[in-house]
Amino acid sequence: MxxxxxxxxxxxxxxxxxxxxxxxxxxxxxxxxxxxxxxxxxxxxxxxxxxxxxxxxxxxxxxxxxxxxxxxxxxxxxxxxxxxxxxxxxxxxxxxxxxxxxxxxxxxxxxxxxxxxxxxxxxxxxxxxxxxxxxxxxxxxxxxxxxxxxxxxxxxxxxxxxxxxxxxxxxxxAATLPRPSSLKGPMLTAGMMRAGDKLASYRIIAETLSHLSGDWQLDIAGDGPARAEVETLMAPFGPRVTFLGQLDRTQLARAYGQASLFFWPGVNEAFGMVYLEAQSHGLPVVAQNRPGLRDVLAVGQYPAPELGPQALAAQISQLLGNPDLRAKQGADAQAFIAATHxxxxxxxxxxxxxxxxxxxxx
CATH class of the missing domain: 3.40.50.2000 (Glycogen Phosphorylase B;)
Incomplete structure (x- = not known):
């Protein structure tokens, strides 16, 4: 019973x-x-x-x-x-x-x-x-x-x-994990576009992207009243950044399933469901070491906020340049979610x- x-x-x-x-x-x-x-x-x-x-x-x-x-x-x-x-x-x-x-x-x-x-x-x-x-x-x-x-x-x-x-x-x-991501697609960001903390995270993302070199791509899932501001922040990167708009659960799962990593700084997030979703798909996560996030992220190296966008860019570059590292961190993330989340x-x-x-x- x-x-x-x-x-x-x-x-x-x-x-x-x-x-x-x-x-x-x-x-x-x-x-x-x-x-x-x-x-x-x-x-x-x-x-x-x-x-x-x-x-x-x-x-x-x-x-x-x-x-x-x-x-x-x-x-x-x-x-x-x-x-x-x-x-x-x-x-x-x-x-x-x-x-x-x-x-x-x-x-x-x-x-x-x-x-x-x-x-x-x-x-x-x-x-x-x-x-x-x-x-x-x-x-x-x-x-x-x-x-x-x-x-x-x-x-x-x-x-x-x-x-x-x-x-x-x-x-x-969910009672089971989804199929792991191929880890071969663009980086993925998912977040509401509104003033305040969400927009602050998007500003950090834009600053981080400016420190990246090489052939990178970023998909952004989400929409909201601050979309114009977010588009302005991302305009310098041209076609490297793609706006997917607001996605339903099935569409977002498809985006997780092909992304190379998940990138969201997490300014003042209580914890953030997107981190659980991304890790359940076996995505390595690039985020800052903040209260709340620590409870929902697999053990790893997350730069302190005071280290700024350069530290996030260094982490992204390391992951994009090392498929084996992406695969290991993704597998660790899935195991973490399976255990307690x-x-x-x-x-x-x-x-x-x-x-x-x-x-x-x-």
Whole structure:
């Protein structure tokens, strides 16, 4: 019998619904979580698509969102079908869970969070009230699943009572690895094109390319509001850089399956699903040594950000000039993903942690 057989799980993602039309890592992760929780035998219901997200630290926006959350919580307490467990994905200072703790308490069911962060530095300033609400929601959780060692630092320091903290390594929604890449095609980059950290990564890529010599090619998968800026950054390299646009899962898998390596610096990435996807296809990864990324990259040499684009260019040149090295690093990457970053392992970790809560509450 599967560990979650016959159970009903209420699922909620305050920042972005799994049904949102715009692709993103958050949407993909939420969808994957629903799948792995359901693989334990449970029925997983997305009980609310109420968005609680303040991007700019606006007090009026936060007040309005609180009012909407109160109404949604009242509706769920009244109308939500029976659930054995509430799971919230990604509670943090810009998108606190203002609904889950209230409903779970009223329904007398365990409350669990996945990928939550505590940001004490935000308890003053424009997001102070929302940051406090995110802390309060963390305090209400019986179990918090953390994805990276970086998140664990504050979760452990500010753990509430007997709260359990459980490592849930980021994972792919698959039970097996895809066929390894041929490693004979262009380099591949995949990332949303938007202002901020993503555009910062594209700037580093452009700077790195300017230090490369020889016959290299780069394919870029992705689109977004900053596409014009990215195209301007890549214009000096002419036909060596090809824009593939936004790819669906099948098209992106095809791109991984022929790329020589995967290149994404990873500026302020929480972890980055693209790294898991690329490595599952046996691609060596060129990235900077940053928090979060360390949890999802196979053991290897990743240059520190302060070493700049020259260090990334040196790593790329070494890989492009040595097919045997590419093959070895690619094989190591696949073995790394197979060991801890596939869906069955995530399902087991989740239900192993929450089953005691269900036994107590029944």
């Amino acid at each position: 599967k560990p979650g057989q016959g159970k009903r799980v209420a699922f909620y993602a305050p920042m972005k619904s799994p049904h949102h039309p715009v692709p993103s890592g958050d949407r993909e992760m939420a969808r994957n979580l629903i799948a792995v929780i359901g693989a334990g035998g449970a029925d997983v219901d997305l009980v609310s698509e109420q968005k609680i997200y303040d991007k700019h630290g606006d007090g009026d926006v936060q007040q309005d969102l609180r009012a909407q959350a109160q109404g949604e919580a009242a509706r769920l307490i009244r109308d939500m079908p029976h659930a054995d467990l509430w799971v919230t994905y990604h509670n943090y200072y810009k998108a606190p869970d203002l609904i889950g703790p209230i409903v779970a308490r009223a329904r007398a069911i365990p409350y669990v969070q996945i990928e939550s962060t505590r940001a004490s530095s935000r308890l003053t300033g424009a997001w102070a009230d929302f940051a406090q609400s995110a802390h309060d929601a963390c305090d209400a959780a019986d179990v918090i699943f953390y994805l990276t060692a970086n998140d664990l630092i504050t979760l452990k320091r500010e753990r509430y009572g007997q709260q359990t903290l459980v490592h849930l390594p980021p994972f792919l929604p 596939l869906a069955p392992a995530a399902t087991q970790r989740f239900w192993r942690a929450v089953t005691p809560l269900l036994e107590i509450s029944t």
